[in-house]
Amino acid sequence: MLKTIPKACFIDNKYCPGCGHGIANRLVAEVLEEMGRDGDALAAIAVGCASLMPDTFGIDCVQAQHGRAAAVAVGMKRCRPDKLVFTYQGDGDALAIGFSETMYAAVRHENITVIFVNNGNFGMTGGQMAPTTLEGQRTTTSPRGRDVRTTGDPMNIMELLKPLDPAYLARGSMTSNAEILKTKKYIRTAFEAQERGVGYSFVEILSPCPTNWGLSAMDAVARIRAEVVPVYPLGEFVKKEGL
Amino acid sequence: MARQLMKGNEAVAEAAVRAGCRFFAGYPITPQSEVLEYLSKRMGEVGGTFLQSESELAGISMIYGAAACGFRAFTSSSGPGYSLMQEGISYIASAELPCLLLDVQRYGSGLGDIFIGQSDYWQCVKNGGHGDYRSIVYAPNSVQEIADLAVLGFEKAEEYRNPVTLLSDASISQMMEPVELPEMREHDPDQFDWALKGKGTGESKRHTSVMYYMSDYDTYIQSKYREIEGKEQRWESFQTEDAELVLVAYGISSRICAEAVALSRARGRRVGLIRPISLYPFPVKAFEPLPCVKAYLTVEMSKLAQMAEDVALASGMKHPIYTKTGGTALYDSAEVCGEIEAVLSGEAKEAF
Numbered sequence: 001m002l003k004t005i006p007k008a009c010f011i012d013n014k015y016c017p018g019c020g021h022g023i024a025n026r027l028v029a030e031v032l033e034e035m036g037r038d039g040d041a042l043a044a045i046a047v048g049c050a051s052l053m054p055d056t057f058g059i060d061c062v063q064a065q066h067g068r069a070a071a072v073a074v075g076m077k078r079c080r081p082d083k084l085v086f087t088y089q090g091d092g093d094a095l096a097i098g099f100s101e102t103m104y105a106a107v108r109h110e111n112i113t114v115i116f117v118n119n120g121n122f123g124m125t126g127g128q129m130a131p132t133t134l135e136g137q138r139t140t141t142s143p144r145g146r147d148v149r150t151t152g153d154p155m156n157i158m159e160l161l162k163p164l165d166p167a168y169l170a171r172g173s174m175t176s177n178a179e180i181l182k183t184k185k186y187i188r189t190a191f192e193a194q195e196r197g198v199g200y201s202f203v204e205i206l207s208p209c210p211t212n213w214g215l216s217a218m219d220a221v222a223r224i225r226a227e228v229v230p231v232y233p234l235g236e237f238v239k240k241e242g243l
Numbered sequence: 244m245a246r247q248l249m250k251g252n253e254a255v256a257e258a259a260v261r262a263g264c265r266f267f268a269g270y271p272i273t274p275q276s277e278v279l280e281y282l283s284k285r286m287g288e289v290g291g292t293f294l295q296s297e298s299e300l301a302g303i304s305m306i307y308g309a310a311a312c313g314f315r316a317f318t319s320s321s322g323p324g325y326s327l328m329q330e331g332i333s334y335i336a337s338a339e340l341p342c343l344l345l346d347v348q349r350y351g352s353g354l355g356d357i358f359i360g361q362s363d364y365w366q367c368v369k370n371g372g373h374g375d376y377r378s379i380v381y382a383p384n385s386v387q388e389i390a391d392l393a394v395l396g397f398e399k400a401e402e403y404r405n406p407v408t409l410l411s412d413a414s415i416s417q418m419m420e421p422v423e424l425p426e427m428r429e430h431d432p433d434q435f436d437w438a439l440k441g442k443g444t445g446e447s448k449r450h451t452s453v454m455y456y457m458s459d460y461d462t463y464i465q466s467k468y469r470e471i472e473g474k475e476q477r478w479e480s481f482q483t484e485d486a487e488l489v490l491v492a493y494g495i496s497s498r499i500c501a502e503a504v505a506l507s508r509a510r511g512r513r514v515g516l517i518r519p520i521s522l523y524p525f526p527v528k529a530f531e532p533l534p535c536v537k538a539y540l541t542v543e544m545s546k547l548a549q550m551a552e553d554v555a556l557a558s559g560m561k562h563p564i565y566t567k568t569g570g571t572a573l574y575d576s577a578e579v580c581g582e583i584e585a586v587l588s589g590e591a592k593e594a595f
Binding site: 008038039040041042044045054057058059060061062063064065068071072073074075076077078079080083100101104107 | 265266268292294296297298300301302304305306307308309310311312314316330331334338432439440441442443444446447448449450451452
């Protein structure tokens with residue numbers, strides 16, 4: 001296990017205190033460095049809280065348009081198939097405005113990796129309802145709690161991607177050291193799927209957003225354990241043979 | 244190389260391949276679908292990528308990713324599909340990446356229709372996307388020229404690190420004409436120090452709006468486009484030296500106007516024609532050496548006289564500007580001659 005800060009995290013991140021993006025960034029950077037691939041990885045960075053990354057995350061990257069990270073990554077991967085190409089996206093980006101690009105990258109079995117951070121709301125714009133927002137959850141655009149009769153059910157992307165024959169699907173969290181290490185393992189397996197050319201890989205990470213949830217950092221983590229995980233269960237959902 | 248008979252859509256596709264383009268992503272729409280059909284076969288032969296995207300939104304995003312890697316990337320569409328690309332074009336311009344775009348105009352707003360039109364001038368030339376940027380826009384008027392401008396387009400896109408748009412129309416892209424195709428050349432994406440290929444042991448690169456990392460972005464972006472406006476104007480002038488009435492037309496309309504000028508000259512009328520090849524930058528220099536001009540007549544296949552505004556600006560509003568417009572009804576050279584007579588006899592009403 002890496003004891004030093006990975007080179008890609010070359011400067012302190014700019015996320016809110018208690019935000020999970022810092023951990024997610026670090027895990028991706030550690031995995032790439034441990035695989036010896038941080039020097040030839042290419043990222044398509046989402047719009048949202050992720051758009052702080054180009055300043056603090058030292059991997060060659062494109063700041064994609066909102067929702068289009070998967071398509072931008074496809075353009076890069078098809079041109080440079082020997083590189084490790086991934087997207088880093090939040091829930092508004094990948095599942096709301098970018099739903100089509102997310103799904104079609106999987107439909108075509110694009111050999112890319114999606115790192116998907118689910119914090120249940122649009123963090124950057126002040127905590128509006130996202131496709132992942134839980135039933136009854138209050139946000140700035142669901143002030144009486146999410147009414148699934150008019151907004152639809154919380155989107156479980158694992159279930160939607162599963163029938164598309166992806167190489168690897170997993171959902172981790174960061175509610176404890178053990179869960180963080182498990183999530184890191186998922187990220188590693190996802191990149192290995194790409195490295196071996198097995199196909200599309202997608203890792204969802206349940207992440208706290210203390211600022212917009214109106215909770216302390218510790219309470220935000222406790223909420224994930226108590227309320228979010230029951231709706232979005234953890235684990236590996238698809239793991240093709242040999243991974 | 245021998246000339247061969249080719250359709251405009253196929254000629255531009257082949258010219259892009261010969262210019263070293265190895266990445267195309269696009270979506271079917273009439274009247275540009277032959278570009279996709281041709282490249283779906285051709286890209287495989289040269290080891291390139293053809294990708295039929297799920298939408299034009301995704302297609303232009305794929306172009307963004309490919310361009311960021313230094314590859315010559317190309318996409319094409321028509322009206323409604325070109326509208327969907329505007330977000331991506333703005334991002335590509337803001338990140339200062341090169342790419343080649345093609346809008347084969349059809350006529351009308353909304354769904355419009357698939358017949359000949361020139362109603363995307365405002366969108367293509369004035370920016371359909373948000374923010375302070377311009378796309379360099381070329382307007383071919385023959386199959387030969389659309390092939391030539393595809394090659395020039397990639398060169399200028401890389402020289403200025405900026406999108407270049409070919410503004411064609413259903414007639415130029417659908418008709419067959421003899422064309423001499425450019426020589427096959429290789430393009431090395433690694434020649435650019437900005438091309439993404441992994442940071443290796445060096446510093447990482449990022450493609451996002453260059454505005455974030457420039458101390459004086461405002462001056463920079465202004466001078467960039469001023470330089471393009473100074474150096475990149477392209478046009479052809481026909482018989483303008485003694486012309487009292489100068490027609491201005493681009494694309495297919497310029498060919499109708501060339502015939503109308505010849506017919507009117509035969510009647511002793513002193514008329515000429517300016518054919519803008521670059522629509523951005525608009526060839527204002529073409530309007531300087533016109534010692535005899537008394538009026539302009541713009542001829543374009545849109546009812547709202549879109550290019551006419553640029554003619555008014557380019558000519559400094561020193562002379563009246565008349566407009567012959569198309570729309571759902573097309574015109575031929577006889578009708579343009581009729582308009583010339585109406586202007587010369589004082590029956591026509593000026594627009595500016």
